[in-house]
Amino acid sequence: MTADPPRVVIADDQALVRTGFAMILGADGIEVVAEAADGAEAIDAVRRTRPDVVLMDVRMPGVDGLEATRRILADHPDPPRIIILTTFDLDRYVYAALSAGASGFLLKDVTADRLVSAVRMVRTGDALLAPSVTRRLVERFAGRDEETTLHRDLSTLTPRELDILRLIARGLSNTELAARLHISETTVKTHVTRMLSKLGLRDRTQAIIAAYETGLIVPGSGTPPE
Incomplete structure (x- = not known):
């Protein structure tokens, strides 16, 4: 139907x-x-x-x-x-x-x-948005306006969910996530759904922003901080 x-x-x-x-x-x-x-x-x-x-x-x-x-x-x-x-x-x-x-x-x-x-x-x-476009926006404007900055507590995420968030922020699709992490796409979708729910996010666009705003990904580098 x-x-x-x-x-x-x-x-x-x-x-x-x-x-x-x-x-x-x-x-x-x-x-x-x-x-x-x-x-x-x-x-x-x-x-x-x-x-x-x-x-x-x-x-x-x-x-x-x-x-x-x-x-x-x-x-x-x-x-x-x-x-x-x-x-x-x-x-x-x-x-x-x-x-x-x-x-x-x-x-x-x-x-x-x-x-x-x-x-x-x-x-x-x-x-x-394509993840690459989102990253361009985030890397240019992240942290410049305290009023619009997302404040998220990543401590609620499991290590696997943190991995998922990092890779989403780098632009990987569910298929690419599954291949990188050696898990099924169904499992990836479950992890993504749980991660978004825990952080109170609506979609992958906000997830990318959250990864940068929380310092999980460093603007300008595309990689996690040391």
């Missing part, structure tokens, strides 16, 4: 962007349940419509996309997945939004196919 298509809220202060994205998604059968011109409208739209995914411009007047992301994720027990929209791929606001729990980001010049696949991908619970 085919799952229902994602329900989406588009938040951007440019009407042309909202209209263009809505047309692209609608043509693929994805329902846009609301549009918002700023963060306050986005927060209200999410409360009213309970979407699966929010496309959130990071820079908007009044309540910006970062603050709106924080409020939406804090206000809802089962919040929507949030994709940050930006003009720049190495933006400290994007990094802060990922730290706050956003599932990934897209540049505003994204292709139609990429936009559709991104919405469907995060709806299923996958992180949108």
Whole structure:
């Protein structure tokens, strides 16, 4: 049985962007349940419509996309997945939004196919970012803003879960993790799920950030500290 298509809220202060994205998604059968011109409208739209995914411009007047992301994720027990929209791929606001729990980001010049696949991908619970892109963001911005820094206690993790976290931060897929650790992919998935749960993280994107912010991986080196 085919799952229902994602329900989406588009938040951007440019009407042309909202209209263009809505047309692209609608043509693929994805329902846009609301549009918002700023963060306050986005927060209200999410409360009213309970979407699966929010496309959130990071820079908007009044309540910006970062603050709106924080409020939406804090206000809802089962919040929507949030994709940050930006003009720049190495933006400290994007990094802060990922730290706050956003599932990934897209540049505003994204292709139609990429936009559709991104919405469907995060709806299923996958992180949108390639690990290499996440690492570039983290290595540039980690630790610069105390307010957005993740404070996680890694002492709850088993040695195996720590190994998993280190390797995720280096960009390894589940298949590569299984080969490196000589275990099955099913076992890898179990370890990843437990590790994320213990640290209160939503996905692998946040796991990569946590590995750097806690010092498990040193920014600039890609390797654990001595």
